[in-house]
Amino acid sequence: MKKSAFVSDVFFAFFISSLFTLCLFRYLRIPFSLSVTLSVLCGILTALAVATLLRAKRKNLYLKRTDETQKEKLLLHLALLSDEKKTEFFQRALAVDEPVGRFAKLRLFTQTEFYFLHFSLLPVSADDVIKYARWKTKKQKVVFCAQIDEGAMMLCNRLGIRVKTGEEIYTLLKDNERLPERFLGEENAENKRKRKLRLWLAKRNSKGFVTSGSLVLFTSLWTPFPYYYLVFGSCLLIVAVLTRIFGYE
Numbered sequence: 001m002k003k004s005a006f007v008s009d010v011f012f013a014f015f016i017s018s019l020f021t022l023c024l025f026r027y028l029r030i031p032f033s034l035s036v037t038l039s040v041l042c043g044i045l046t047a048l049a050v051a052t053l054l055r056a057k058r059k060n061l062y063l064k065r066t067d068e069t070q071k072e073k074l075l076l077h078l079a080l081l082s083d084e085k086k087t088e089f090f091q092r093a094l095a096v097d098e099p100v101g102r103f104a105k106l107r108l109f110t111q112t113e114f115y116f117l118h119f120s121l122l123p124v125s126a127d128d129v130i131k132y133a134r135w136k137t138k139k140q141k142v143v144f145c146a147q148i149d150e151g152a153m154m155l156c157n158r159l160g161i162r163v164k165t166g167e168e169i170y171t172l173l174k175d176n177e178r179l180p181e182r183f184l185g186e187e188n189a190e191n192k193r194k195r196k197l198r199l200w201l202a203k204r205n206s207k208g209f210v211t212s213g214s215l216v217l218f219t220s221l222w223t224p225f226p227y228y229y230l231v232f233g234s235c236l237l238i239v240a241v242l243t244r245i246f247g248y249e
Contacts, residue, residue, distance in 0.1 A: 006054055013050040018043030070179070071170040075146045077183040078119035086117050090144065093178040114139040124148040124163075129155045144169055202243070209240035 021042040025035035078086060083105045091108055094100045094115070101109050106117040114137045118124050124145045129152045132141060141161045148156070148163055156163050164172070173179050213236030220229035 006051075006058075009054060010047045010051050014043040014047035017046035067170070067174075070174075071166060073183040073185075074170055074173070074179065075119065075166050076185045077180055079121055079146065080184040081119070086119060089180075090115070090117055093173055093176065096176050109137075109139060112139055113142050116141065116143045118143060118145040120146070124152050126152045126155050128152065129159070129161065132161060133159050206240045206244040209236050209243060213237040213240060 018039045022035055022039035025038055026032070030038070078089075081089065087102060087105050087108065091100050091102055094108065094110070098110050103109055103114075108115040108117070114135070116132050116135075118128060124143060124147070126149065129143075132143060135141070143156065143161060143163045145163065146166045146169075148165060153163060170179075213233045216229050216233030216236060220226040220233065
C-alpha cells in the first residue's frame with residue numbers, strides 16, 4: 001500500500017466519522033461547540049483504529065510477499081542442485097524427530113515413510129507417478145516436488161501416494177529452520193546494481209528526462225531561486241541526450 005493511499009484512507013475515515021457523529025450529536029440537541037468537539041474526537045479515534053488495521057494489513061501483505069519470494073528462490077535452488085546434493089540436503093532437513101536413511105539418489109526413508117524427490121523445471125507427470133508406484137515398500141510413499149500435473153495428482157490420490165508441493169516444502173523447511181543460507185541462482189548485490197543501472201539508463205527513459213527537465217526549466221521562470229532550477233533542469237536534459245545516444249537498448 002502506497003503512503004498516499006494510506007493517508008487518504010485514514011483521512012476519509014476521519015471525515016466520514018466526524019460528519020456522521022456531528023449530525024448525530026446535533027440531532028440529540030447537543031450544543032454546537034460541544035458537538036464539534038465530540039465529533040472531532042470520534043473522528044480521531046476512528047482514524048487511529050483504521051490506521052492500526054491498515055498497518056497490520058500492510059505488514060501481513062509484506063510478509064506474504066516475502067514468503068512468496070523466498071519460496072521461488074528455494075524451488076529454483078533445489079532445481080539447480082545436483083541429484084546428490086538434493087538427496088543430502090533433504091536427508092539433513094528431514095532428520096528432526098527421527099533418523100532419515102538413504103536408499104539411493106532422490107530416495108529417502110524413515111520408519112514409516114518412503115520419500116521420492118522430484119525438483120526440476122518440469123512438474124511431476126503421470127509417467128513419473130507410475131515409476132514411483134512400481135517401488136515395492138510397505139511404507140507410506142511421499143513425493144516431494146515443486147509442482148505436479150493435475151492428472152498426476154489424481155493418479156497419486158488413486159494409488160495412495162501423498163504429495164507435498166512447493167508451498168508445503170517451503171513451510172516445512174522454514175518451520176524446522178532448514179532453509180539454505182544462500183540460494184543458488186540468486187542475484188548478487190553487484191549484478192542487482194548493474195541491472196538497476198541498465199534500467200535507469202535505458203534509451204526509452206530519455207523521454208521522461210526530457211519532460212522532467214523541461215518542466216524544471218519552465219518553473220525557473222517564476223521561482224525566486226532560479227539558478228537551482230536552471231542547473232538541475234539542464235542536467236536532466238543532458239542526461240536525456242546521453243541516454244538517447246549511449247543508453248541501453
